[in-house]
Amino acid sequence: MNEKIAVIDDNYSICKALARLLNGHGYNVEIYTSAPEFLLHARDTELGCVILDINMPNMSGLQLQEILIDRKYDYPIVFISGCGDIPSSVTAIKKGAVNFLQKPVVEQDLLQSICEAIALHRKHQDQKRDYLLTEQAVETLTAREMEIFRYIITGKLNKQIAYYLRITEKTVKVHRARVKQKLHVKSIVDLVRIADKVGIKPISLAES
Amino acid sequence: MNEKIAVIDDNYSICKALARLLNGHGYNVEIYTSAPEFLLHARDTELGCVILDINMPNMSGLQLQEILIDRKYDYPIVFISGCGDIPSSVTAIKKGAVNFLQKPVVEQDLLQSICEAIALHRKHQDQKRDYLLTEQAVETLTAREMEIFRYIITGKLNKQIAYYLRITEKTVKVHRARVKQKLHVKSIVDLVRIADKVGIKPISLAES
DNA sequence: AGAAAAATGGGGCTTTGGGGCAATAGCGAT
């Protein structure tokens, strides 16, 4: 299917040239001539990747990258620079940019980077979807159930949990059953995996 | 304590200058004027980080980085370049270099990068130590025990495992007990965590 | 206030997990 790509460069003719090139390779291209303009529309669309110029008035490419990271838009970024320096490229890559190309852009390099970027994005999307689904299930747990959940993945026995929470073992069993039911699992090992996936920590000695 | 740092640069006077600077900051410095020379001694010592020049005869800094990665020497690398270009810096960082500085090196930047590098190295060392300890325990498992281990972390019941392996449930119990004993754990949740840590995969439907 | 949801508990039953003790069998090394 047609992946959507945003091209952000203050030079409109460069944008158009890139758009033409990428259209020719089956991509769906959106053009923005400044970073703020892009930000206005960034949340509306689902992008496969972003081609971003470094040197722009108002807001530089690196600043925009910063903002996108802050706002958790995890679009892979391919930088292109007219007169970029090494420190810029280093920070860009350190912050996760897919590549940092210099103008004039070698067509082959750009296409290759875009390919990587889109693959990366797809991977991220898949992970995120998966993560959200389990998180959503976990959120249906009541506070008490969550508490029991955490004790379970700490390896505690029903008897021990009952003791810690000053309730009967019977009640723990009920909660335990409900936790497993709500999370759609049948065994404890799956509970542990779910907990690890969404970052639910075992109950340490300190807080018990 | 005194961290050891290797400085690799074909220009001996630069090496000496850097050594003097770093000595003054409490580091223990080793000097090499070529990448191959460094490789001869790399395995003998425990380094906190490596300061590496990009442009050197025989073997470039990037090539050396490649080799170190291949050989699993996970020393953090701080690159310094006299006339480095952007593509070099990009690949260096992508492959995990801590930083890519340009000569003349700003003292503050270098010290800062070294600090990061050493912190990173310590973290890696800690993780590695932890990993090796558990891996070592896992290696004491016999083939059969490993097999049962994998079924356990797949969430299978003793009865099911027995059926798959065409043995009695009693035998599975014996193996199961031995696995837990050898891995020094008391609950299944810890087994799952160990398996995840050393990368032991559950048994998929395909291979059963 | 009244209904719905959540937490608590009981009794009873089955299944599963775990430990001890003993025995048999195969296989490689001394």
Place this chain on the structure above:
DNA sequence: ATCGCTATTGCCCCAAAGCCCCATTTTTCT
């Protein structure tokens, strides 16, 4: 051939977990 390790299994028993129906209380929401 004998020793040691591993794998296998039987029997007995107990503890832990899961599941069924049930009831009461507390909290929460409308």
